[in-house]
Amino acid sequence: MYPNFHGIYFRSIDEAKFDVIKGPEFKLFKERLITVRHLLEKHPQVVPGKRAELIQAVFSEDNIQRAQKIFPPKSDKTNQPGKTSSLWSTITGFFSGSRETDEELLKKITKSVSDPDFLLQLKHVDDKDLEAAIQMAVDLACAQLLSSIDTAVKKMTHRVLQMQQEVCRTSMQREIEAEQRKEVGGKLADFIHAINEVSARRGTS
Numbered sequence: 001m002y003p004n005f006h007g008i009y010f011r012s013i014d015e016a017k018f019d020v021i022k023g024p025e026f027k028l029f030k031e032r033l034i035t036v037r038h039l040l041e042k043h044p045q046v047v048p049g050k051r052a053e054l055i056q057a058v059f060s061e062d063n064i065q066r067a068q069k070i071f072p073p074k075s076d077k078t079n080q081p082g083k084t085s086s087l088w089s090t091i092t093g094f095f096s097g098s099r100e101t102d103e104e105l106l107k108k109i110t111k112s113v114s115d116p117d118f119l120l121q122l123k124h125v126d127d128k129d130l131e132a133a134i135q136m137a138v139d140l141a142c143a144q145l146l147s148s149i150d151t152a153v154k155k156m157t158h159r160v161l162q163m164q165q166e167v168c169r170t171s172m173q174r175e176i177e178a179e180q181r182k183e184v185g186g187k188l189a190d191f192i193h194a195i196n197e198v199s200a201r202r203g204t205s
Contacts, residue, residue: 002160002163002164002167004163005160005163008156008159008160008163009156011159012152012155012156012159013152015152015155016148016149016151016152017148018145018148018149018152019114019115019116020115021115021140021141021144021145022144022147022148023140023144025140026115026137026140026141026144027110029133029136029137029140030110030113030115030118030137031106031107031110032058032059032133033118033122033130033133033134033137034106034109034110034113034118035058035106036054036055036058036059036130036133037125038106038109039054039058040054051129052129055129055130055133059133115141119137119138119141122134122137122138
């Protein structure tokens with residue numbers, strides 16, 4: 001019924017950008033989770049007490065400098081051979097030669113990991129110490145996506161209503177024009193018939 005609906009639908013989906021999670025809270029949790037994972041992968045042998053201190057420093061205090069000081073200078077090690085690396089540890093390797101500070105490096109890593117890839121990676125993180133933070137990140141993402149979907153549906157609904165109104169106006173205009181043509185055609189036929197009658201009477205008089 002509405003050929004333009006296809007274009008409206010895909011335009012609305014494209015504008016919604018569902019692959020980007022909006023909202024500063026999610027961005028903050030994403031950056032902190034990547035920071036914690038990055039530091040834990042650099043220091044795989046850290047003891048439980050130090051792990052808790054690290055997570056506290058990053059999530060509660062947002063203090064990367066203090067988190068780094070938790071580890072002895074010579075304990076900076078990469079993952080053990082054969083251990084499957086995560087998405088962000090792989091990306092970290094691409095920046096390994098950088099002279100930037102860890103804060104600048106981690107911001108670059110965070111931006112280079114798309115939100116869908118980040119959320120997918122979280123599904124494979126088996127770390128009791130990070131469960132609450134991971135669940136919070138997922139909850140924030142779901143809430144933001146629901147909000148984005150709601151906004152997209154409202155915009156789409158408005159556009160569809162506008163399209164329907166335009167189609168209705170066009171259809172009504174066509175019907176009116178057709179009725180007018182029919183009425184004019186009928187009057188014209190009556191007029192011609194009347195002229196013919198007058199001409200016939202004159203011819204016989």
